[in-house]
Amino acid sequence: MMTTSSYTVTQPEKASKTPGSSDSPPGNWFRRYFKRLWFFICGAYICTLDMIENLFIKAPKIEIEKMEKRSEQVVVMTGGPRGIGFDIVKKLLQLDYTVILGVRNESASQKGIDKIRDLGVTTGRIKFLYLDLKSLESVREFAKEVLASKEGSRIDMLLNNAGIVNEYYEITEDNFESTFQVNYLSHFLLTNLLLPRIKETAAKKGGGDPCHIVNTSSSTQRFGTIDFDELETSKVYSQLKCYYVSKLCQIIHAKMLEKKFQEEKMNIHAYAVHPGVIATDLWEDMGRFECMSRPYNTVMKWIGRTSDEGANTVLHAALTPEVLEKWGGKYFETGKVVRPHNQANQPELRKKLWDRSLELTAIPV
Template sequence: MLVENKTTETYQAIHIPVSSNSPPGNVFQRFASYFWYYVICGVSISIKDMIKDIYVKAPVIEIEKLKKRSDQVVVMTGGPRGIGFDIVKKLLQLDYTVILGVRNISASQNGIDKIRSLGITSGGVKFLNLDLKSLNSVRQFAKEVLTCEEGSRIDLLLNNAGSVNGNYEITPDNMESTFQVNYLSHFLLTNLLLPRIKETAAKKGGEPCQIVNTSSHVQNACKIKFNELETSKVYVPFKSYCKSKLYQVVHVKTLENKFREEKINVHAYAVHPGEIATDIWDTVGIFAKILQPVMNLGRTTDGAANTVLYPVLTPEVGAKFGGEYFESGQVKPSNKQANKLEIQEKLWERSLELTKDFNEN
């Protein structure tokens, strides 16, 4: 078992957010877009999903009956809070070594201490600093993962961190922040870690390595427009969030196609954890506050964690349905655009172009 790394941050990302009181689009365009994405799409889809979560239960994973992963390593973005808390708890129960990319090591250590206070002594945790609003930070994080002792193998990559930015913000890389945090930084991180993941898969024999993108059912509410990926002609927070979650689904399908072509034993999945009342919605506004009491009736963070980990910890499912989009432990239809090869190829090439100065692969 590894001992938690309680050292101070060795890398501090340069983060100079640029917010604007006048986001792209005039007041009429923003109102129309806001009405469509929040009232028509957001509220209707969310209510439908919350009702579904009440009646369609999360998959049950009996952690105590699963074999231990004492020699296996997980790289995960985001700290042990909200859904992440229960994901990390289950991974430690299975004796994984978990490398966590977080913005605040001290706060994340508090989460691990809480898990340990529950009597969970197995598994190990290593913290490394990661700011998904900085591509340079992503590259530095990947470098530290690949050079540390714990990162000598990577069995599972969990692209779990995400945000909904209530204000229009341009990152230091000159990109809209929700797009970069939820999608592009994870795209870059996955590419930088892929060689190690492939090496690990080659050594494991029959058991695959895996990549999970924590997506959302709202990926069905939008369309990809390649003339406004990293920027927005008309900015509405929920619109940017929906699109970023669609990009994650496309990313998974593209990866799976490449793994099959190369005959590599790695699988990728996009997973919707359910409607969960976590602090990710704090900046969205009044609609999230109105819906929160209904959210509390549905899925717990423990159930959401089971949903995210289901294809990973259920071999007969994961091996058969690589590249698929999951809800409640079941493969569900994704946005039709995600299945189009021309969309997959175009998004891949555009993403490579946007990350070319940081992508060593």
């Protein structure tokens, strides 16, 4: 179910005592338990449908060896080379991209790159920069370092790939619920900070190959109803509800970006992508529901997507020429455009989320 686990998290049982932190999640135990159970069932239902679909519809293929090399192009990506991230980075290096990775643990990430090199991938270049998506200040510093670096003199693609789901309640130093901030809000800020450089790159390219922004979302966004009264916090905490909402926000973010690019006639396109149902360790960290989630994870290992297939699905929109302008701003599953949650198609709600995000990240309107 959780398909974006490329962001390494060491989660204590209780959140640290940062400003606004709390030892206990909001809402009484009874309401939290049944809300948690409900969203677990919702996620299991969606993932079951996805796995059935996997039996009949294959993931899109990207024939890297037949594609033109991107020797002069640069990708900025959040999350390290593990899980889906490992195969995404591998494919980008095979295409000879320069990849700037925002990671928290450089030594662990270097081990992932070493494994890629051991597989015989000698092309491409990697630059690690520290990024903690639980801190908006870290996001600003990361963006500043990217823009000041030689590698960041152009940005052809931004992959907002990192994601978490917390077993325990935690609010960040910025006083936001951590899943919402890591999965959506920090990526919203990062995108806005890097956007001037992406626009410069697109202008240099003229009417040729566009620049791309890809948000890794999830099919579980179907159960992620946005409530602006508890968007960045929680009244009754459910980690899965927070995850679903953050994935819906990523889809709306892509739609709003595409609208702005079209208005400005920029050669840039944004997409939100569900990589498919992939067995991850997040399914095995479900606390009280671990007895149900572990067997489910075992089933996913048999009939779910591989991380390589997930990487193909994430990169498909950005690397497939026929997608381009025709499907900019769309939400993809299995390489095909899918209608997302109804809220994603409400212009007023999309505008409200955009304005609220600007406010929360202190970006001037």
